[in-house]
Amino acid sequence: MRIKGFQGTSLLDFPGRIASLVFFGGCNLTCPYCHNPTLVLDPDQYPDYPLAALLEELRERRSFIDGVVVSGGEPTLDPELPLLLREVKSLGLQVKLDTNGLAPKVLERLMAEGLLDYVALDVKTAPARYGKLHTGPVKIDALPASARLLIEGKVEYELRTTCVPGFVEEADIRAIGETVRGARRWVLQQFVPGHSLAEELREVEAHSEEVLRGFAGVAGGYVDEVVLRGL
Numbered sequence: 125m126r127i128k129g130f131q132g133t134s135l136l137d138f139p140g141r142i143a144s145l146v147f148f149g150g151c152n153l154t155c156p157y158c159h160n161p162t163l164v165l166d167p168d169q170y171p172d173y174p175l176a177a178l179l180e181e182l183r184e185r186r187s188f189i190d191g192v193v194v195s196g197g198e199p200t201l202d203p204e205l206p207l208l209l210r211e212v213k214s215l216g217l218q219v220k221l222d223t224n225g226l227a228p229k230v231l232e233r234l235m236a237e238g239l240l241d242y243v244a245l246d247v248k249t250a251p252a253r254y255g256k257l258h259t260g261p262v263k264i265d266a267l268p269a270s271a272r273l274l275i276e277g278k279v280e281y282e283l284r285t286t287c288v289p290g291f292v293e294e295a296d297i298r299a300i301g302e303t304v305r306g307a308r309r310w311v312l313q314q315f316v317p318g319h320s321l322a323e324e325l326r327e328v329e330a331h332s333e334e335v336l337r338g339f340a341g342v343a344g345g346y347v348d349e350v351v352l353r354g355l
């Protein structure tokens with residue numbers, strides 16, 4: 125199992141809950157603004173975190189945490205992810221999955237098995253522009269399929285867009301909106317340039333608050349609730 129990191133307690137990553145964080149190595153995108161570049165580009169520089177030790181940590185914490193956030197990298201790439209989630213659920217803990225949504229069949233299986241309590245689905249730009257997020261080919265129909273699973277399903281979720289200049293402009297918000305029409309919650313996050321995977325993005329100026337509020341107004345025409353984060 126490609127677990128590369130563990131953080132005992134966080135109040136931030138699982139809305140309304142106290143959680144431990146588990147990080148998987150590897151990703152099927154190389155987003156230029158990724159904030160975990162080493163986990164994505166060179167995950168093998170970190171040793172795998174042993175499952176037994178992780179479960180022991182969670183067992184010791186379960187009286188004061190509500191759940192576990194599974195993040196990365198991209199956790200759905202690991203064929204052993206369901207095994208971990210079954211163990212976490214058997215401890216009576218909730219699970220939040222952070223995913224880029226490019227593996228809708230995995231998402232569907234995890235939802236069907238009742239292994240997810242909350243999903244944060246990244247919607248990075250207009251689906252037709254996903255090719256800009258990777259050096260290899262990207263299946264552009266995968267993200268809309270994952271979004272529909274959540275919109276039509278029963279698991280609590282949020283869609284999440286980091287508003288990176290050049291990747292997220294008003295036309296992209298409209299194109300994403302058409303894809304996720306009817307969703308419950310769409311979070312628009314401010315872009316923080318430092319630590320970006322691509323050097324040229326580290327100096328880029330983030331969109332102003334006024335621009336993000338304009339995006340929120342547009343997004344509100346497609347979904348029930350828009351949340352601005354990081355302003």
Ligand code: SF4
Pocket residue numbers: 151152153154155157158159160164196197198224
């Ligand atoms: S999908 Fe997430 S983890 Fe993967 S490269 Fe993009 S931002 Fe980084």
